[in-house]
Structures are given as structure tokens and as C-alpha cells.
Amino acid sequence: MKIILIALLLCLSAATHAADKPIVAGSKAALIVVDVQNCFVEGGTLPVKDGMAVVPVINKLAPAFENIVVTQDWHTPGHASFASSHAGKKPFETTAMPYGTQVLWPDHCVQGTPDAALVKALTLPTAQLIIRKGFHKDVDSYSAFEEADHKTSTGLAAYLKARGIRTVFVVGLATDFCVAWTAMDARKAGFETFVIEDAARAIDLNGSLAAAMGSMKKAGVKVIESSAVSTP
Ligand SMILES: [Zn+2]
Numbered sequence: 001m002k003i004i005l006i007a008l009l010l011c012l013s014a015a016t017h018a019a020d021k022p023i024v025a026g027s028k029a030a031l032i033v034v035d036v037q038n039c040f041v042e043g044g045t046l047p048v049k050d051g052m053a054v055v056p057v058i059n060k061l062a063p064a065f066e067n068i069v070v071t072q073d074w075h076t077p078g079h080a081s082f083a084s085s086h087a088g089k090k091p092f093e094t095t096a097m098p099y100g101t102q103v104l105w106p107d108h109c110v111q112g113t114p115d116a117a118l119v120k121a122l123t124l125p126t127a128q129l130i131i132r133k134g135f136h137k138d139v140d141s142y143s144a145f146e147e148a149d150h151k152t153s154t155g156l157a158a159y160l161k162a163r164g165i166r167t168v169f170v171v172g173l174a175t176d177f178c179v180a181w182t183a184m185d186a187r188k189a190g191f192e193t194f195v196i197e198d199a200a201r202a203i204d205l206n207g208s209l210a211a212a213m214g215s216m217k218k219a220g221v222k223v224i225e226s227s228a229v230s231t232p
Pocket of ligand 1: 073074075081105108109134
């Protein structure tokens with residue numbers, strides 16, 4: 001009896017230890033840095049509250065990753081996701097698009113403008129790929145993997161698989177839209193997926209953050225803090 005009890009205690013302590021142990025990213029993991037662009041931080045056209053706060057956290061995480069992918073929201077002028085493209089509509093209202101309900105945004109992240117540039121303080125010298133999304137005039141793309149029609153691929157899943165990536169860590173802006181959609185599509189594509197909560201910030205429009213958190217949990221996305229990842 002005593003032996004069983006000791007064995008049980010040892011097992012429990014091992015399990016606790018494993019949970020506390022920092023995650024080592026390794027060569028089969030990639031960091032996906034979503035839309036850390038001037039448009040989505042203070043002073044931009046669609047600022048996410050406290051958006052700049054993600055930058056030091058991401059800069060600290062980056063050296064832990066051999067593989068880094070960056071995304072940029074990259075819209076045509078007059079893009080279908082802009083309220084200004086729909087007569088009588090205001091930003092943050094919705095409209096029906098052939099692919100589903102679309103939230104209408106202020107004009108933002110127009111291709112080639114300083115507003116669409118990556119935030120200068122973001123330090124990712126080892127990033128190998130930039131995925132630009134939302135460049136088809138009539139379709140939005142929150143996800144780094146698929147456009148909002150859920151048909152058109154960006155090619156990211158194939159790229160990551162070709163490089164032997166099994167796990168992705170998603171950070172950036174905004175938690176409840178582009179980060180969440182990217183993380184859920186990563187799960188759909190078969191990747192183990194983490195969202196690093198303190199390296200992301202939300203727009204939180206009509207309860208969108210709670211809804212996104214619920215959907216991510218259901219999809220098997222693990223939400224962690226940056227302190228859980230081992231950094232050099
Ligand atoms: Zn956009």
C-alpha cells in the first residue's frame with residue numbers, strides 16, 4: 001500500500017513538473033506573427049487597443065524560434081471589407097457577402113502605404129516568409145491560411161508542411177479576428193496550435209473576444225502565456 005502511495009505521489013509530482021516546464025520551440029515549430037502593422041496600432045487607421053504592447057513580447061519570443069512567418073493585411077483601395085465601399089454603411093456594421101457575414105471596417109492597410117507597413121520596432125531578423133492577405137478586392141482574409149471564402153488557400157499550410165513544421169505559435173493582432181482565424185485554420189490543417197495570449201491584443205467588438213476564445217478552445221487551440229515558452 002505504502003509503495004503504491006509513493007509511486008502515485010511520484011507520478012503526480014512528475015506530471016506537475018512537466019506542466020511547469022517551459023516549452024522548447026525546436027526546429028519543428030514556427031512562430032506566426034499576425035498583422036503587427038502600423039494600421040493596427042495607436043496612430044493607425046484601425047488601431048487595436050494597446051496594440052503596441054505586443055511588440056516587446058514578440059521581440060523577446062522571436063529568438064526562441066528557428067522558423068518565423070509574418071503576415072500583413074494588404075488591401076486594395078476600395079476593398080470589400082471597407083465600410084466606405086458599401087453605400088449607407090458605417091464602420092463596425094456588418095453586411096452579407098457571398099461567403100458569409102462581413103464586419104465592415106474603416107479603410108485600413110492599403111497596399112504599399114506607410115499604414116500597411118510592419119511596425120518599425122518589430123525585430124524579426126530571422127523571419128523567412130511574409131504572407132500578404134486580403135489582396136483580392138472582393139474577399140476579406142483574416143486567416144493566414146485561407147481567405148474568408150474558406151476555399152482560397154494562401155499556400156501557408158503547404159509551405160509549413162514542406163519544411164517539416166508540426167507546431168505553430170500564433171501571436172499579434174487582433175486576438176479575436178486574424179489571430180483566432182489563423183489559429184483555428186492551423187488546427188484544421190493538422191498543426192498543434194498555441195496562441196500566446198500576452199503577445200496578442202483584441203478588438204473585442206460585441207463580445208467577439210469571448211466568442212473567439214470559445215471557438216479556439218473547441219478547435220483544440222491551446223492558449224498560453226509567453227512565460228511558458230523557453231527563450232534564450
Ligand atoms: Zn483588413
